[in-house]
């Protein structure tokens with residue numbers, strides 16, 4: 331999207347990258363609207379990543395043009411003007427924004443952006459591996475973060491330049507459509523939760539997409555949100571225990587040993603000592619991902635398994 335209207339009026343504000351970023355955001359919203367196909371989700375992730383990169387770097391350029399170089403110490407104005415240079419990565423841009431430009435972005439938001447960059451890379455090499463609802467809901471979250479970044483960090487400069495009307499209207503439009511995307515995601519998520527309600531006692535949080543959408547039965551377990559399937563209950567238990575909410579007591583033989591124990595009831599190595607079910611998300615209990623048995627913490631056989 332070419333934009334010459336503001337050229338030269340405010341030398342520190344680089345309008346073309348912002349307009350370019352908005353154009354990408356527009357495309358993301360378009361791809362996410364309605365009932366997106368796998369192809370829509372693919373382009374939503376690709377364009378969302380491009381928007382992130384362009385917008386973060388636009389803000390970095392406001393600080394100083396050399397900061398978008400991979401190595402600012404070897405930055406060259408001529409190469410910057412012609413666009414002929416290797417630029418820094420998204421996560422490097424983010425850390426420079428926080429460290430040099432003093433931009434406040436929460437740890438959680440920074441992680442979401444990081445995760446998006448990883449998805450983009452995975453997608454380019456292997457296609458989309460986390461389909462459907464999970465991609466859609468994460469993408470909507472990153473869109474939220476970017477719109478906030480635009481408003482707080484980039485639009486303030488645009489306002490000063492007195493040329494923000496077009497983009498403010500544009501962003502309002504994107505906000506409006508984002509609201510609708512969230513509503514769609516929520517409707518589908520509510521429908522999924524209602525389907526899983528009768529299984530809440532034996533449904534756990536997915537270690538891939540963070541949603542409480544993995545019923546332990548039938549076997550093999552599969553996430554109803556991101557559709558990841560684990561070959562066995564042991565494999566799911568292992569993966570679950572690696573996530574922060576599955577953090578275990580340290581294994582007596584130290585690091586490197588599995589924190590998952592053998593179930594005293596069914597003998598399968600799938601007893602997770604601190605698992606939360608969708609029925610009681612705040613109360614971790616020893617739960618076997620194989621036979622779905624839940625044990626009281628005082629159970630002598632569980633205590634023996636822990637030792």
Ligand SMILES: [Zn+2]
Pocket residue numbers: 464536537538539540541543553554555556557558
């Ligand atoms: Zn999942």
Ligand SMILES: [Zn+2]
Pocket residue numbers: 593594595596597598618619620621622623
């Ligand atoms: Zn068991």
